[in-house]
Amino acid sequence: MRIILLAGVAIGACMVGPAAVADATADRAARDLIERPQVCGPAGPTETGAPVASMVMVDGFGTGGFAVDTASPEAQAWFNHGVRLRWAFEHSESVRAFRKARLIDPTCGMCAWGEAWAMGPNLNGGGNDPEVQEQALSTAREARRLARDATPMQRQMIDALVQRYSGAKGSRSRRFAQGMDRIARQNPADVTVAAITADAWMMNADEWWDDEGKAADPGITRAMNILEQALAQAPDDPGAIHLYIHLTEWSDDPHKAIPYGERLAALAPGASHLVHMPSHTFYRVGRYRDAMMSNVNAVALDLRYDGLADPPGGVPGMPLHGHNIHFGMGGALMAGGGDEGLKLAEWFLATYPDIPARNVWRQVVSNNAYAVYGRFGTPEQVAALKEPPVSHPMLRISWRYARGEAAARAGDAAAVRAEAEAIKLLRGDAAFDAGPMAEERRDFTELSQRVLEGRAAMIEGNADAAIAAFKRAAEIQAKGEEGGDPPAIWYPTRRSLAAALLMKGDAAAARDKIQELLEDWPGDPYSYFVLAEAERALGNMDAAAEALRLSRVEWIGGAMDLKLA
Template identity: 40%
Template structure:
């Protein structure tokens, strides 16, 4: 399942119905982070692009240097000096690891080292182009077209491989509709891959092009292009199972088509293959979360967060922004929270949540989707630190104010103060949006508004459960589940913006009401949404036991 937009969102910046089942039972110890590569102070943050096209993942060192530990993806080119070749290959490695700024600077340095190296110019034009997470508008493509044409002109007497690569890249940057250009480039690269079927590097570049082209439309993705990318990546992995760019894009592609388990074996090996690439250390969680390995998703993101912190310190990025200037950092934090909340790992959840809450509460301006994701910090306080949820100051932003109200309501239910919990529920507005805004994607506002309804419904259900009104609780939880499972909400973020499937609450309410068959049905439906959810598994086991079927959990 595809939740690609969260990568863009990341650049901007709940308690269980059965507490005994969801209680955290361990104090998780995280392996120390791999230290960042030595670096000199980074360029000032003011050099960053506007957020819409911000490609910053790893802020590049001011003095160009090779950066090992980011996997592979580079290849030999003819006519380059040894030093230019080294930076060219490293630029492609960084590019494949989504260390965008560092990749562009390495590619530019390769050109500076050897101005006669036409494939170095091709590399710069390629790497500074669009990715599956960030687009390039027509204006931004103008200088890249000039570079691509220079490379194309210089490869007339070069190898067939070089000519094919440069001819294809010119198509990406031709004037006109950028979506059409991306699809033309994807088709050309697919043809290049067919001409050179044993070339792993051409194959992953073609797969990347097909994935970008697949998303070059207003709604959803092109399944045919995604399937073509998967075929190319599987051929690479059959030959080279530890090829890091192929693993990276295969994880993305198999998640998009809803078959994340296909990438599981490869995902397991990725962090050790690229130990300094925070994004690649993070990437297995896109597989692990959806196959039910929530603790693994929490652990790898916590490690990615620590790598990001080490990189920020080594690069001299000033506080208070510090590591938050690395946009994928927020995505790592939120993904780690998603895994930790589902796994019941209180230590990881709170370690990630408290800085997120503090950071988001200090902001006085942020679009709805940014607030929607920051809400996960409040959810962690509600589940693992009720006293902290009651003590946290009110933030400045409206959607975060609502998230805090929800967290306080959860904490008050556990304290038994149902009147106060009801007051918090009533303080969550039914709507905050004041009409559409051109700078806010429509689906982002829809998702943020849906969260208001979900949290109101969940608190209604919590209060009803505490009062023994199980039928009313089931009605409230069903309402919340239906809102959570709408396409606009469920497809918007990865991991899901609301941390657990409300349908498992519905199952618990039905079980409490004596409807074991209904509880079994809804618990299984919840497990279809989140594989191996331990709380839903125990509800299902209890329902089966009540039905006389034994406690064995049957998973589909």
């Protein structure tokens, strides 16, 4: 897996659950996110003290589950629902569902297995607390004691799960993956076993792909083989599709997941996260409008689930709700989807109004909400944005950035430059370096400043100054990967550099820069617009017409302007 500078997989939703990162653990938590970023939003606690008996079974979570050692149809139904919730990354709700199955049938060993499985490590980084793992081990051992009527394969699954929580910590995930792999090889037609095994190998690998998109760990190669074999047998299995989208996203061929992603929402129409999941593929391959709409729908489903099931913490407490909003805003920014983007941005700021001062992640990811206002908001909407408090410098920078982008749309170079200078002053404050993620915050802040400096220079017709500003912004952004899961820096700053080069009169360099960045940001409509202008300047009218056509494939906004590229 790639480690991405200020990217969505590490920050993207980066709501870090509903609670702030405690001061004592902020540095460690931030470091963990950088070293082992989550694949889909923030880690949420998989242990829950929420009521179980009153839990409601919401429909639309697709298929999943298998016959277990219970004579109770109701317990079996709740077990199956727990499996479906687990593959929908509703980890806490999955734990509750398995507990409800156990409440109905206390003798069900596999129901205890399900609870222990759902409590444990997951691809979003949850389930790793020692206290949770101790409780999961106790529950897995209880499952072993109860499972007299389970099948031989299911007892093997329980034994493998015990390995996940016991013995040397450094080998637990590997031993669990190996144990499940033996079961998978003995039962190649079992899609559930295949998905659990692939999931285990994915969690065991420190890195999934190298810079060329080739597998960087043998377990990833094995996971890919397992999932492709499973999908050949069961192409409509939501859990296998979910994992396959994640696994292929940063591989050398993310397009392989397109046919699966295109039907996943229909397979689990009530599962917010599964409706969201295709956007990982869509954004990666340049289908920004589809990425936006997948998340507009996912946000609506979160509200529906809250109304039907009344989960603990409500909508703000849903660990992946912020991820859905952020991803939708990212798609809107790239596609020019101002109407939907502004709705999402308004909802984001209303849902998370009191971001803790120490929660740097949530402050950084809020940038997309402010960027939406800057790129699409009316002057009245931008003026109505409340200035964040001094205690939240990252939010203040994003607020300044929004005002600067809005001023750039109005052609007011002086106002744009004033916002850039204000950001520079914030960055120069000695107190700014205090706290976690100092380097990341400095990079994010300088990049925001340079973009606005470049915008002002473009309005003024100062190509040299614009090139210098955008070149520095691109250098900062190049510290990590671009494209894919929406980054906090919402667009490829190289396209602004290309526009500045074009203003300078170097159309060939502008064309080369756009062709280079389209490898990371395929389908970017604004980049194709810049490319069309470069080809026109070079006298390549057919190429210009084709680039202009491509610029309209994903763009649903208004007229494009090189000064705003």
